[in-house]
Amino acid sequence: MLKLAVISLTCTTLVILFLFRMSNNPILCKPPVLVERGILADGNSTEDDSIMSQHLQVDAVLHYATSRVTPQQTIDEIKISFDILKSLTPCNFLVFGLGHDSFMWSSINPRGTTLFLEEDPKWGRAILKDLKFLRANKVNFRTKLYEAEKLIEHYHKEPDCWARKSFLKGNHKCKLALDMLSDEVYDKEWDVIMIDGPKGYFDQAPGRMSAIYSAAVMARNRKRPGFTHVILHDVDRDVEKVYAQLFLCRKNLVNGVGRLWYFQIPPPSDNNTSFC
Numbered sequence: 204m205l206k207l208a209v210i211s212l213t214c215t216t217l218v219i220l221f222l223f224r225m226s227n228n229p230i231l232c233k234p235p236v237l238v239e240r241g242i243l244a245d246g247n248s249t250e251d252d253s254i255m256s257q258h259l260q261v262d263a264v265l266h267y268a269t270s271r272v273t274p275q276q277t278i279d280e281i282k283i284s285f286d287i288l289k290s291l292t293p294c295n296f297l298v299f300g301l302g303h304d305s306f307m308w309s310s311i312n313p314r315g316t317t318l319f320l321e322e323d324p325k326w327g328r329a330i331l332k333d334l335k336f337l338r339a340n341k342v343n344f345r346t347k348l349y350e351a352e353k354l355i356e357h358y359h360k361e362p363d364c365w366a367r368k369s370f371l372k373g374n375h376k377c378k379l380a381l382d383m384l385s386d387e388v389y390d391k392e393w394d395v396i397m398i399d400g401p402k403g404y405f406d407q408a409p410g411r412m413s414a415i416y417s418a419a420v421m422a423r424n425r426k427r428p429g430f431t432h433v434i435l436h437d438v439d440r441d442v443e444k445v446y447a448q449l450f451l452c453r454k455n456l457v458n459g460v461g462r463l464w465y466f467q468i469p470p471p472s473d474n475n476t477s478f479c
């Protein structure tokens with residue numbers, strides 16, 4: 204009787220030990236990972252991260268392979284940003300303007316941060332309807348395209364606009380400064396900034412003046428080593444051209460194709476008191 208009890212106790216112990224080992228074996232039984240697209244909420248191992256990235260990219264392939272709507276930038280224009288992102292990812296990527304290309308940009312930087320700034324809520328909702336995992340902030344621009352010329356005079360006169368001060372958060376006096384962004388935008392150092400929004404093709408549109416000015420300020424305030432890469436679209440228009448030359452500077456223009464210019468902006472040297 205006692206022999207039977209010992210045998211049965213030993214068997215039970217062995218079974219429990221076996222089950223316990225199974226539950227701790229990372230290959231046989233992985234702990235559940237709570238994932239939100241692009242953000243690992245728990246158990247964020249490199250392996251999980253890599254699976255997430257692959258899912259995002261495969262989903263992007265399916266999305267574009269089955270979509271009849273294509274992005275507005277040409278293949279040659281897209282290739283410039285594509286190469287920059289491929290070499291820098293994972294990186295901090297800030298994009299002015301949501302569009303049919305947003306999923307593509309986000310999927311090229313799957314382990315980095317890609318944040319979109321959108322002015323038009325209707326357009327924003329239309330784009331995000333099927334792409335809810337994209338991260339976007341609404342931005343209320345303080346400018347109108349027809350003010351573009353006057354705003355250059357304002358920049359020259361208003362000390363809070365000058366490169367020497369160069370700040371955005373709380374800069375209510377400089378009309379070109381985007382003073383209403385989220386703390387995340389102010390606190391992060393953006394490695395790549397793409398300006399393909401807001402609208403700039405009719406008088407009452409916000410125009411891209413403050414997006415260009417603010418990108419230049421962000422680049423100027425960079426503390427991490429390396430350039431800030433700024434990509435500007437629609438440079439066939441006067442406002443984009445003039446503002447780019449004033450704040451992003453000809454000397455930083457490293458490539459251009461079609462209607463797109465690519466600037467590499469170095470951190471400022473101590474004695475550099477102007478944008479260019």
Ligand SMILES: C[S@@+](CC[C@H](N)C(=O)[O-])C[C@H]1O[C@@H](n2cnc3c(N)ncnc32)[C@H](O)[C@@H]1O
Binds near residue numbers: 273
């Ligand atoms: C020039 S679009 C950017 C397009 C994007 N790069 C693409 O390839 O799809 C930039 C801005 O145009 C505005 N927009 C509003 N309605 C639009 C529409 N029907 N098509 C494209 N852009 C629109 C949005 O506010 C958006 O931020």
